[in-house]
Amino acid sequence: MDSYLVQIGLPVIALVVSLVAFLWEFVVIRRKRLGYRVQMDTPVTGEIESVFPGVLEQLQPGGNAADKNLQDLSIVLIRVENDGVTSIDSDDYAMPDDTGLHLHFPNRRVAGMAVTELSDTVLGDYLEPGRGIAARADETHDIGIIDLPKVPMNRRDHYKILAILARGATAGDYPEPTLHGKLKGGRVRTTQSRTGLTRNMLAFIGFLVIVIVVQFGIALFGSNPPVQGCVPGQLTLVGSSAFEPVIRDAATEYRKTCPAANFAYAFEGSERGLATVDKQGHGNPDLLAITDGPKSVGYPDLRQRPLAMAVFSVIVHSDPVVRDLSTRQIQDLFEGRITNWKTLGGPDLPVRLVNRAFGSGTRETFQQRLLGGRSVTLPEDTCRALQVTNPPGVHACEVPLTGDMLEAVAAIPGAVGYSSYQEAAGYRGVTAVTIDGHAPTRDEVLAHDYAFWGVEYAYSNGELPPDSLAAAFLRFLTDGAGKDVIRTHGGTPCGELADPAECSPVRPS
Template structure:
């Protein structure tokens, strides 16, 4: 058989993941003992707790522990077969199966905090061998001082696990404040052995650090995943002709506008659509001034339909407007389609000295009843409310879902740059980015934004922080649990029904049923198609 280069690549791409799978799960992964350090904390790190003194004042043998720390170890059967005592790498005569070494620390005490099966208790009784600790100092000229925890050769059924809490302290004479090295786990090999036994034992049993996975190591998953992607990509190139555009690609120019909060996700989706449909001559221009707000965007859409004299029953095929929520008012010629729901957040200049507000405090602020942050336990700085213009979907979501329908106070200045830093004041801006920049640069400033844009700005500007509402952070989970009120459904508006085969219809399909779905998820949105009632598109 005469195989070409592409055929050989496909064969190799199939063979390597298959061999990797067999190696990981049938050879070295069959007997895998996983370990995890779930906590390694200093008592000094708990200074904010009102009960931290209890931890810092712990004693052993009449002396107060020096720089005490607490480590929670988790040992688990992360393989595909039960682990027996003969599987451990230590010698048959040694009852200890695993040693955990803490350099520069000595063990003050330990306790088993969790056993997944009652029968595991037999390995941790006072009479059981192989479980305990020792502190080693200056052995055979080695100036390294260490505490060693010994764990027994426990028989672990599938998915069995146990946890051990270790209390440690710094050796006397060492400098307080120096960071401790990470614990070292060893399945020590003891006693004389034949030369090939270590190799046999490696294939038979493996001690591996686990994080979020318990079935396979992270390198194995990465390798298998990359090679699997190569298989898919190679298969596509084998059967598709060159320069073929993806299914449902439609050429032409599409004009998008509307919500500045939803703009980052739409920009990214537009870029990926253009890239995927290069052979279809697609153009979706999205510059800095493309998105000018939900209300303005809808007005532009209606004007375009009137200018082109689109008759009733027809529709524009080259324009889409995105809004935060349904736009108020009569709009008889436009149609809306729920796309996803987004989470919004309050943002505050950290000079205000406030890191959390209740819904009632927020309503008092936007009702003009709080004019200095000292009234809410913050610093002596005037409140400066930075709002979006009326018609903004982000503002509308705040009014509807947090302020009980009441609008924020009118602006006291025409330009936010004119705010007096020593006097209470309000102003308005026209975009999400301008909102974030204004709040970050205004002491005592308070504003609001889509959560993805806010998070990106917070990373770059230390003067800006996201503000939880009643201690609940702005997350999809908090919204879906009913704990966080500030969110809104994102809608796509068209002038009439876009014609079948138009670029507007194709891009909507891409957003809701194709690659655009991944973009929306990446930007923190929940797709309407993924909720219980996609037409209403609200958290369940």
């Protein structure tokens, strides 16, 4: 049985059973009910041994009161009570005459009787002699009988009958006294002391305990129930290394509620990710590319989905004492017009430009947002050669991934580059500068004061089946808990922007 159905079904069953039990107990069975119980049935050998000394003189005579040869006496105390949930009126008794109930004492006859306790003194008015209370004998069946009147009783009202009984003509043990009668829309039955739990109550409690134990066992040992949006399968994610940490963390969160979903990664740059999905993604919904910015030309079959606005930063080697750059100064640096940091008030160090390789979404975003769309064309060398040879004048090198960018800027004195801000913020040896006096934060971007930001997109080859893991994971990123992961990394989900058009995949001019 599916554990999810069990976890849902058992509480529903328990609720239905509880409701039925309540209705059965208090509406059907106990709606109108007269109960009785024998509280004492003990033999006595004389007045001295009576549990109630002196009461024999008060008993109303019944049966053959003139008979002085009473043998084998016993005292019986019986409680008659309204055990239902509604009142009982005189008209509710179904007997044809003034008598409402009959107490039967098989194999014994009534020598005397008395009313010994009333829950309400008003009840005594209905139990006086002449109102229907009397003792008699059924000689044919050897049964002593006490007739009781039609006493109206509110809920929980009760009275008690004390009877002195003598052995009848039949030898042997005495059967239990019984109360006979009929109620309209109700019944007469034996009851028990309320100090303990009834069998019905014990059975009901046992049922609830079983439900709780089963649910606890499922929660402890059973498999996790499927959750809304959980789709099992395998999904490969390729593309932007700048957005890789966000995607990895989001996938980890997704698997917490959907452990049957598995993810593989190949973040080697936005352009390479687009090319991979273009070549291998046709008819394959298990492949997605994540890019920094919109796709380049040449990918007509790829369908884009905006994910988030991401914050990028210009980063410098920690040694130059330069903490703020204007947009114009950044352009002058990357176009070779500033060759030494002392021009900007920093140390006497030649400028080393570190670029991402062509095809990088981060490089494309940098050129569009800060360089006015112009491409960087300067003499290039390997970053290792720049570090070792330290040639004079401005020089540049290229790196393929975000991690390589951070490593190169941290290792080369005088280096300047760019990367996602969240990755740079925690990297030793690298400092993210402010641009035009504005810090690389989400609030500055949303206020349109910080210029270096971009939009992250997901691309598939054609439309995705709605029941695919790729479609479910994208819904998780845009409409589910994945948005929390994006915000944790400093981004802003596109759906939360005041102007969603800012996530439109259109290249800035």
